[in-house]
Amino acid sequence: MNLDLMRELSVSTDSKIVLLVLDGLGGLPMDPFGRTELEAANTPNLDALAARSDLGLSRPVAAGVSPGSGPGHLALFGYDPLKYIVGRGVLSALGIGFELGENDLAARINFATKDESGKISDRRAGRITTSNAAKLVDLLNENVELDGAEVFVTHEKEHRAVVVFRAEGLSDALSDSDPQRVGLDPLPVEPTSDDPGAEKSADLANAFIGEANRILVDHHPANTVLLRGFGMHPALPKFDEIYELRAAAIAGYPMYKGLARLAGMEVLQEGEGIAGEFETLRENWGSHDFFFVHVKPPDAAGEDGDFERKSAVIEEVDALLPDLLDLGPDALAVTGDHATPAKMKSHSWHGVPFLLSSEYTLPTAESFGERACAGGSLSVFPAEEIMGLLMGHALKLNRYGA
Amino acid sequence: MNLDLMRELSVSTDSKIVLLVLDGLGGLPMDPFGRTELEAANTPNLDALAARSDLGLSRPVAAGVSPGSGPGHLALFGYDPLKYIVGRGVLSALGIGFELGENDLAARINFATKDESGKISDRRAGRITTSNAAKLVDLLNENVELDGAEVFVTHEKEHRAVVVFRAEGLSDALSDSDPQRVGLDPLPVEPTSDDPGAEKSADLANAFIGEANRILVDHHPANTVLLRGFGMHPALPKFDEIYELRAAAIAGYPMYKGLARLAGMEVLQEGEGIAGEFETLRENWGSHDFFFVHVKPPDAAGEDGDFERKSAVIEEVDALLPDLLDLGPDALAVTGDHATPAKMKSHSWHGVPFLLSSEYTLPTAESFGERACAGGSLSVFPAEEIMGLLMGHALKLNRYGA
Numbered sequence: 001m002n003l004d005l006m007r008e009l010s011v012s013t014d015s016k017i018v019l020l021v022l023d024g025l026g027g028l029p030m031d032p033f034g035r036t037e038l039e040a041a042n043t044p045n046l047d048a049l050a051a052r053s054d055l056g057l058s059r060p061v062a063a064g065v066s067p068g069s070g071p072g073h074l075a076l077f078g079y080d081p082l083k084y085i086v087g088r089g090v091l092s093a094l095g096i097g098f099e100l101g102e103n104d105l106a107a108r109i110n111f112a113t114k115d116e117s118g119k120i121s122d123r124r125a126g127r128i129t130t131s132n133a134a135k136l137v138d139l140l141n142e143n144v145e146l147d148g149a150e151v152f153v154t155h156e157k158e159h160r161a162v163v164v165f166r167a168e169g170l171s172d173a174l175s176d177s178d179p180q181r182v183g184l185d186p187l188p189v190e191p192t193s194d195d196p197g198a199e200k201s202a203d204l205a206n207a208f209i210g211e212a213n214r215i216l217v218d219h220h221p222a223n224t225v226l227l228r229g230f231g232m233h234p235a236l237p238k239f240d241e242i243y244e245l246r247a248a249a250i251a252g253y254p255m256y257k258g259l260a261r262l263a264g265m266e267v268l269q270e271g272e273g274i275a276g277e278f279e280t281l282r283e284n285w286g287s288h289d290f291f292f293v294h295v296k297p298p299d300a301a302g303e304d305g306d307f308e309r310k311s312a313v314i315e316e317v318d319a320l321l322p323d324l325l326d327l328g329p330d331a332l333a334v335t336g337d338h339a340t341p342a343k344m345k346s347h348s349w350h351g352v353p354f355l356l357s358s359e360y361t362l363p364t365a366e367s368f369g370e371r372a373c374a375g376g377s378l379s380v381f382p383a384e385e386i387m388g389l390l391m392g393h394a395l396k397l398n399r400y401g402a
Numbered sequence: 403m404n405l406d407l408m409r410e411l412s413v414s415t416d417s418k419i420v421l422l423v424l425d426g427l428g429g430l431p432m433d434p435f436g437r438t439e440l441e442a443a444n445t446p447n448l449d450a451l452a453a454r455s456d457l458g459l460s461r462p463v464a465a466g467v468s469p470g471s472g473p474g475h476l477a478l479f480g481y482d483p484l485k486y487i488v489g490r491g492v493l494s495a496l497g498i499g500f501e502l503g504e505n506d507l508a509a510r511i512n513f514a515t516k517d518e519s520g521k522i523s524d525r526r527a528g529r530i531t532t533s534n535a536a537k538l539v540d541l542l543n544e545n546v547e548l549d550g551a552e553v554f555v556t557h558e559k560e561h562r563a564v565v566v567f568r569a570e571g572l573s574d575a576l577s578d579s580d581p582q583r584v585g586l587d588p589l590p591v592e593p594t595s596d597d598p599g600a601e602k603s604a605d606l607a608n609a610f611i612g613e614a615n616r617i618l619v620d621h622h623p624a625n626t627v628l629l630r631g632f633g634m635h636p637a638l639p640k641f642d643e644i645y646e647l648r649a650a651a652i653a654g655y656p657m658y659k660g661l662a663r664l665a666g667m668e669v670l671q672e673g674e675g676i677a678g679e680f681e682t683l684r685e686n687w688g689s690h691d692f693f694f695v696h697v698k699p700p701d702a703a704g705e706d707g708d709f710e711r712k713s714a715v716i717e718e719v720d721a722l723l724p725d726l727l728d729l730g731p732d733a734l735a736v737t738g739d740h741a742t743p744a745k746m747k748s749h750s751w752h753g754v755p756f757l758l759s760s761e762y763t764l765p766t767a768e769s770f771g772e773r774a775c776a777g778g779s780l781s782v783f784p785a786e787e788i789m790g791l792l793m794g795h796a797l798k799l800n801r802y803g804a
Contacts, residue, residue: 061802065794067803081803
């Protein structure tokens, strides 16, 4: 998306946009002659909406490339996912609800085991239990002392945690300490570029590892930590500045709330489940003009390889759709951040069904599904263009040129 | 294609990719209500495959732009054909099987006639016969002496030959000596940029022309040579480095072997005809994980304006397809490098039918043809993206981002 063009043309109006993201919506037939999860689902409301909508297949990143959740959502929000990078450590921090600031450097931690010679003998500390690891995280938070930076350690699950360093002038141009294989010495964290601050950041990270070694010495098998995926809060231009939108996010999982916050959206407190999210939308309808609503279960069902359940959760959204339509959004997109075909049990590169409903559409089909979308008036197009389409359909873009 | 992205994500696996190129596959109906060569061909095997495949129309270079064989294949191999340029001299050298090295500067030669005043009176030396020209080529190879460079002259056909200069530090930033019209003096070869080496290369080329004039003085009408299309071996990143592929090429014509070699493919010794190529594929199935198979006859039939013959050679490929499918490729593309509609008797800019078969497809049609492809799940897309699609479908790309 050309964000400068959006900045130039965007105007604030009373019209309202909803971007409804069914995570991992795109699917595949289990055998070549069958139907996809969405095609097989009984979705009378989505089908009726599709019959009044523009349809297309959106491509998140590039041909053949399966996106993670970060790039998938950045593209939906109009950012070039190859230009705006959200590091693993940042996503992990967002995923546990840590509110990353602009001066924060995040990395993933693995609790690990080192033997008497100092070599790593287990990169996951015997898959230490969540409750045991949580105690070690407390120990680190209470005892680590670093000169010149605050440190926050937050537990994820089992052997995984996140560390955030907070200081002026840090950099994420750093190598991992994880040697990736057992039987090797842990690596020193080193600057990977001439970035100002990389040297200082490497020193901080190495000092942290030293402190952790001191504190954990008697806690075999979790007697050391490995650090990887260093990332800084990415400096994304914000929705109000690009699009003149007062944007809100409704999402049940911390990572998506965090991604939305990076884009400058206000995160609304969501209710229980999908119905609760739709209720939150209704309650806040007057206060914002853009709503990102994130529905996680289709992706989870796809990752589990559960074709039926994925169809079923799509049907659940379908049943709630009339409530959303009653609000009268001026432009409503229903799509996913990527495909998660049950057949593949993973994210994939395939085109994602995309539907855009407004007063100004060119309908081409009677149902919402991958093949109906492939033949739609939007054809196959980059997901990065979705924000432009929504802004246009909501009449929030001035004409370009005379 | 973003080659850096491919480098970042590519992994070596046991899966196997076949890129089957039917040269000039794309066609047109002879009248607007008719069928194309491919649509008219009786292709039960390709149709059955299409019914299990992703379909689309690939665009080689740009809207309305008819590609030569060089850019057509570079795009198929994932290179931006507007960025990676293969000079005419280089293509000619590849076309006659000359194994160009990294220090080689190639140019096309026309034997020509100059009159007593030194002006060019015939740019093709009376279309000198192939056998006569071959003798002059021998004469040049035996007698030309240049300081500071080796010189290789190789005959093509009739008045056409190729000269290759081999020395350190040459450059192809050179103007042609061919004045393009009769009645004019031949032009001195001149540097067209500040490229280091361009001056030296121009001196070499002009010295070669002087030598040729001396040697050919009594061989009217072929008493001089015109040089054009200077090109160096292009520094293409190689398939193993970009994609981690052990790539092989099976092609009957030297130019396509040469193009494949530029991309780092190993050229396999092909058998006789299309069946022989497929046999070579079978024999070498175990030793590589990517196979480029080039089938020339559809292009030749199109160039001849022979609609029926073009359909017939497509049928010949169709009959051999089961042998290929028996090998069990994990990802198989069937496409062309460009269209050569019999109606136009030339390469054209039209979309090229593209079929991709794998376990992970979204089929949309029951047959393989231009119009079935236009409505496919890939829609119209740049040929440059084909390698990404093949890598994705063969599960040889890691996920992008967390």
